[in-house]
Amino acid sequence: MTNAPDFNLDDALDATDDWDDFESGYADQLVSPDGPDPEESELTTGEQDLAERHALRRVAGLRTELEDITEVEYRQLRLEKVILVGVWTTGTVADAENSMAELALLAETAGSEVLDAIYQRRQTPDPATFIGRGKVEGLLEIVQASGADTVILDGDLAPSQLRNLEDKLKVKAIDRTGLILDIFAQHAKSKEGQAQVELAQLNYMKQRLRGWGGNLSRQAGGRVSGGEGIGGRGPGETKIETDRRRINTKIAKLRRELKDLKSTRETMRQERRRHHVPSVSIAGYTNAGKSSLLNRLTDAGVLVEDSLFATLDPTTRRTTTRDGRVFTMSDTVGFVRHLPHQLVEAFRSTLEEVADSDLILHVVDGSHPDPEGQLAAVREVFAEIHASKVPELVVINKADAADPMVIARLLAREPHSVVVSAKTGEGIDEALAAIESELPRPSVQFESLLPYERGDLLNRLHQEGEIESLEHTGDGTLVRGRANADLASDLAAYPVG
Numbered sequence: 001m002t003n004a005p006d007f008n009l010d011d012a013l014d015a016t017d018d019w020d021d022f023e024s025g026y027a028d029q030l031v032s033p034d035g036p037d038p039e040e041s042e043l044t045t046g047e048q049d050l051a052e053r054h055a056l057r058r059v060a061g062l063r064t065e066l067e068d069i070t071e072v073e074y075r076q077l078r079l080e081k082v083i084l085v086g087v088w089t090t091g092t093v094a095d096a097e098n099s100m101a102e103l104a105l106l107a108e109t110a111g112s113e114v115l116d117a118i119y120q121r122r123q124t125p126d127p128a129t130f131i132g133r134g135k136v137e138g139l140l141e142i143v144q145a146s147g148a149d150t151v152i153l154d155g156d157l158a159p160s161q162l163r164n165l166e167d168k169l170k171v172k173a174i175d176r177t178g179l180i181l182d183i184f185a186q187h188a189k190s191k192e193g194q195a196q197v198e199l200a201q202l203n204y205m206k207q208r209l210r211g212w213g214g215n216l217s218r219q220a221g222g223r224v225s226g227g228e229g230i231g232g233r234g235p236g237e238t239k240i241e242t243d244r245r246r247i248n249t250k251i252a253k254l255r256r257e258l259k260d261l262k263s264t265r266e267t268m269r270q271e272r273r274r275h276h277v278p279s280v281s282i283a284g285y286t287n288a289g290k291s292s293l294l295n296r297l298t299d300a301g302v303l304v305e306d307s308l309f310a311t312l313d314p315t316t317r318r319t320t321t322r323d324g325r326v327f328t329m330s331d332t333v334g335f336v337r338h339l340p341h342q343l344v345e346a347f348r349s350t351l352e353e354v355a356d357s358d359l360i361l362h363v364v365d366g367s368h369p370d371p372e373g374q375l376a377a378v379r380e381v382f383a384e385i386h387a388s389k390v391p392e393l394v395v396i397n398k399a400d401a402a403d404p405m406v407i408a409r410l411l412a413r414e415p416h417s418v419v420v421s422a423k424t425g426e427g428i429d430e431a432l433a434a435i436e437s438e439l440p441r442p443s444v445q446f447e448s449l450l451p452y453e454r455g456d457l458l459n460r461l462h463q464e465g466e467i468e469s470l471e472h473t474g475d476g477t478l479v480r481g482r483a484n485a486d487l488a489s490d491l492a493a494y495p496v497g
C-alpha cells in the first residue's frame, strides 16, 4: 500500500443522505430563474419568503466577453466555456452580484469565457452539492443547453461536493480557490513566485487526493481533457496520480528551495536595516492600482494591466524624499476576498515584507462598487500576516473615475487617507508629502564639526539622516540635524568646539 486513504467515496456519498435516490420532479421549475426550490423548503419550515430564498437567479447584465483584452490574448487564453454558480447566504442582493461579478472577472482572467452566471439563495450551502440538490437538475439543463464544459463554484468546496457535481453535470467543476490558484500559476514569473504557487497548488491537491480516495487521478469531465484549462496547469494533474507520498516529497523540496530563496532576501533586508533605510510597502486589493502608483511615485516602470493578480512578484525600488532621505518602496501581490489560505501560507515570506515595513500604503480603488468591502478584505489579510501594527496610509486611487460622493464617504470613514489618481497624477504630490511625514525619523539630535576628510560621514548623513543646517567653516563642515544611533555615535567623535 503506497497510500492509505481513510476516505471512502461510497461511504461519503451515502452520508449525503438521499442523494442517490433523490428523485427530482421539478426540472421545469428549476430552469426558470426565479422558480422555487421545493426540496429545500423542508429545511426552512415556516419561511414563507420562498421565492426570494430559493431563486436560482441570473446575474443581470454580466459581461460575457473579454472586452478589453486583445484578440490574440483572447484566443491564447480562452480554454473553457464556463458557467458560474453561487450560493448567496448573507448580505444584500448587491453584495451577491458583486461577488459574482468578481468571480466572472477571475474566470476571465484565467482565460475562460463566461456563458452564464446563476446563484441561489440558501441558508447554507448544501453539504453534498453546494447548491440545492434539486437545483443541480436545473443547472444540468443550463450546462447542456449552453455547451459549457466547466462550472465554477463561488466558494471553497469540499472535494466530495465537487465530485458529486461532476458526476451529475458530466463537466468539470472548479471552486473559487482552484480558480485563483490557476491564475497565480499563469502569472508567476520569478523562480520564487513559481515555487510559491506550486507549493500552494500541491497543498490544495493533496487535500483533494484524500477526498477522492482510491481514485487519485482527478478526471476532467466533459470536453476538457486533463492537463489543459483551469486546475490543469502548474504541477499537472497527470503527474500526481501515483500517490500522495510523491506530492509530499515535492512539497518538502519546494519548502527547502523557498527557504534558500528567503535567506537571500533576508540578507538584503538586514542590509537595509543596518543602513536604516526605511521601507514602504504598497498593498491592497487586486487591480486597485498598486503598480500604477509605484510607477507614478518612483518611475519604476513595472507591469500595469487591467487584470486580476497582474503582479505576483514583488518589486522594490530605491527612492528619495524631496529632502534627500533614501527609502524603499515595494509593490506586492494583490489581495482578494477569501484569499485562499494555501496562498497566504505559500506567499508568507513575500507577505512578511509587508509586515516588516515602516509604512503601508493601502491602495483602494475609489471607483469600485464596494471599496469598503475591499478595505475590510485587505485588513483581514493584514491581520493574518501580522501586519496590523504597521502604520497605514490609505490611498484612495482612481479619483478620476470615482464618484465624488463615494470619495467623500471614504474620506469620512478613513481620516488618515489621501486621494489620488495614478492615471492623471492628481494628488500625487500630497501623497508624497504624507509618505515623507510618515517615514520614521532618525532618533538622535546632533551637532558636529566634520573635518573635510570625513566626506564619507557627510555622505551617510545625506542618505540616512536629516540635515537641519550646514555651514562650511575654516575648520570643517559645521552640521546640525538628526541621525540614527549608529551614525550619531560616529559623529560624536567630532564635537563642536
Ligand SMILES: Nc1nc2c(ncn2[C@@H]2O[C@H](COP(=O)(O)OP(=O)(O)OP(=O)(O)O)[C@@H](O)[C@H]2O)c(=O)[nH]1
Pocket (backbone or CB within 6 Å): 285, 286, 287, 288, 289, 290, 291, 292, 293, 303, 304, 305, 306, 307, 308, 309, 310, 311, 312, 333, 334, 335, 397, 398, 399, 400, 401, 420, 421, 422, 423, 424
Ligand atoms: N481610471 C484609472 N485607472 C487606473 C488608475 N490607476 C490604475 N488604473 C488602472 O487600473 C488597472 C490596474 O492597475 P494596476 O496598477 O495593474 O493595479 P494593481 O493593483 O497593481 O493590480 P494587480 O497587480 O493585478 O493586483 C489598470 O488598467 C490601470 O490602468 C487611476 O488612477 N485611474
Ligand SMILES: [Mg+2]
Pocket (backbone or CB within 6 Å): 290, 291, 292, 303, 304, 310, 311, 331
Ligand atoms: Mg500590480
